[in-house]
Amino acid sequence: MRNDENTGATRRDYLRYGGALLGGGVLAGCAGQSGDAASTATATETETTEAATETPESSYAAELSPVGTVTLDEPPTNVFTHFPWFPDMASALGRGDTVNNLWWDGTVAGLEYFTAGFDGFEIEWADAAGEYGFTKERLYELDSDLHLVDPAWVTAQDNWNRADVDEVADNIGPWFGNYYSNFNAAPPEEWADGYEYYDLWELFERVASLYGERERYEALQSVHDDLLGTVEDGLPTESERPTAAYLSVSTDLSSIYLLRLNAPGYWNSHTRPLGAVDAFGGAEFTGPFQEVDMEALLEADPDVILALWTVTETFDFDGLKRNLRDDPVGRELAAVQNDRVYPQGTRWQGPLMNLFQLEMTAKQLYPDQFGAWPTYEDGDDYPEFGDDEQLFDHGRVEGIVTDG
Incomplete structure (x- = not known):
C-alpha cells in the first residue's frame, strides 16, 4: 500500500478510483491490515463516494472497460x-498542453498534415515523443495525474504484471484506456471476463468527460454525425462500389502488408463507414495485418489501393508509385494503370484525424459522388477544398478546437 505516514494532502490525494477497478483496488492488496483498519477504510471510501455523488458539479468522471469508473476532482494537467x-483527443479538446509523453513521432507529422489549414492550432505535445514501451520508473518520474493507457495491454508487456499496474494506480494516478477495441481483439486472458469494446467516438466521449470538455466533444460529435450522414446519403449501391486493398507498403515494394478494410474496431473508423468491397474477400487473419506479395496483390487486382502511413515527409510516395509502374507485376494492377493508388494517414487516429481521413477516403473511393481527390506529391499539406467541396465544415472544426 501507499505509505502516507509523512505526507500531507497533495493533489494526488484528490484522484480517486471508483467502481469495478483493477481487481478490487487498494484494499484487496493489503492482506495484512487489521479488521478495524479495513472497516475504517471502507467507511471512508463509502463517505467519499457519497460526497462525490452529492456534488457531481465538482467531479470529472467516466466509466470505461476494463478499468471501471475513474473520478477526478479537477481536470488533469x-x-x-x-x-x-489519445494525444489527438487532447488536442481536439483544447488540452494538448497536458500531454507529457507519447510513442511514435509520426503522430505529430500526421496531425500536422491534416490540420495545416488551422490558424492558431498548435500541436503542443510535438516534443513529447519517446520510445515504444515504458517502465514503472518512468511513470514515477513523470508523476502523471492520469495514464491514458489500457492496463490490460500494459500487463501483456515485458516486466509488467497486475501488481505493477495496481501500484501505479494507487501511488501515481489512474489508468484509463481500452486498447483492444482497436480491431476488437482478444485481451489477455486474465482481463477477458467482461471486457467491452467501444468505437473511437465512444472512447473520445469518456476522455472528454475526464477533462470536463463535454461541450467541445458534443460539438465535434455533431460534425462527425453530419459527416457520416453525408457519406451514407452519397454512397452508390453496393454493386457500383470499387474493390479496395488497404496496405502498408514500403517504397521499394520489399514488404507489403494487408490490413482490414471493413472490420470492427476504431482502427477502421475511416474505412468501414465507406463500405467499399474488400479486394481480398474479407480474408481472416489473426493479427492486425498479414503479409502478401505482388502476385497475391495482382490476383486480387483491386480497383483502388489505399497506402497507409504515406502522408509524411519521411515517406517517398512518388517513389512508391514509380516503383509500382516499373515493377513487371505491379504495372499490371488496375489501380496502377488507372492512377488510383492513394496516400493515407494512420489507423492510429483520434477524432481530428478521423474527420479528415473520412473525407479523404470518401473522395478517393467515390470521386463521382464526393469529388475527386487531387494528386498528392511528397510534402503536400491537406488540400484546401472550397466550401462546396468539403464533406464537413473545416472552419467549424477549427473554431471548436482553437476557441472552444
Whole structure:
C-alpha cells in the first residue's frame, strides 16, 4: 500500500478510483491490515463516494472497460499517453498542453498534415515523443495525474504484471484506456471476463468527460454525425462500389502488408463507414495485418489501393508509385494503370484525424459522388477544398478546437 505516514494532502490525494477497478483496488492488496483498519477504510471510501455523488458539479468522471469508473476532482494537467489516438483527443479538446509523453513521432507529422489549414492550432505535445514501451520508473518520474493507457495491454508487456499496474494506480494516478477495441481483439486472458469494446467516438466521449470538455466533444460529435450522414446519403449501391486493398507498403515494394478494410474496431473508423468491397474477400487473419506479395496483390487486382502511413515527409510516395509502374507485376494492377493508388494517414487516429481521413477516403473511393481527390506529391499539406467541396465544415472544426 501507499505509505502516507509523512505526507500531507497533495493533489494526488484528490484522484480517486471508483467502481469495478483493477481487481478490487487498494484494499484487496493489503492482506495484512487489521479488521478495524479495513472497516475504517471502507467507511471512508463509502463517505467519499457519497460526497462525490452529492456534488457531481465538482467531479470529472467516466466509466470505461476494463478499468471501471475513474473520478477526478479537477481536470488533469499532467497526462501520460502512449498510443497516438489519445494525444489527438487532447488536442481536439483544447488540452494538448497536458500531454507529457507519447510513442511514435509520426503522430505529430500526421496531425500536422491534416490540420495545416488551422490558424492558431498548435500541436503542443510535438516534443513529447519517446520510445515504444515504458517502465514503472518512468511513470514515477513523470508523476502523471492520469495514464491514458489500457492496463490490460500494459500487463501483456515485458516486466509488467497486475501488481505493477495496481501500484501505479494507487501511488501515481489512474489508468484509463481500452486498447483492444482497436480491431476488437482478444485481451489477455486474465482481463477477458467482461471486457467491452467501444468505437473511437465512444472512447473520445469518456476522455472528454475526464477533462470536463463535454461541450467541445458534443460539438465535434455533431460534425462527425453530419459527416457520416453525408457519406451514407452519397454512397452508390453496393454493386457500383470499387474493390479496395488497404496496405502498408514500403517504397521499394520489399514488404507489403494487408490490413482490414471493413472490420470492427476504431482502427477502421475511416474505412468501414465507406463500405467499399474488400479486394481480398474479407480474408481472416489473426493479427492486425498479414503479409502478401505482388502476385497475391495482382490476383486480387483491386480497383483502388489505399497506402497507409504515406502522408509524411519521411515517406517517398512518388517513389512508391514509380516503383509500382516499373515493377513487371505491379504495372499490371488496375489501380496502377488507372492512377488510383492513394496516400493515407494512420489507423492510429483520434477524432481530428478521423474527420479528415473520412473525407479523404470518401473522395478517393467515390470521386463521382464526393469529388475527386487531387494528386498528392511528397510534402503536400491537406488540400484546401472550397466550401462546396468539403464533406464537413473545416472552419467549424477549427473554431471548436482553437476557441472552444
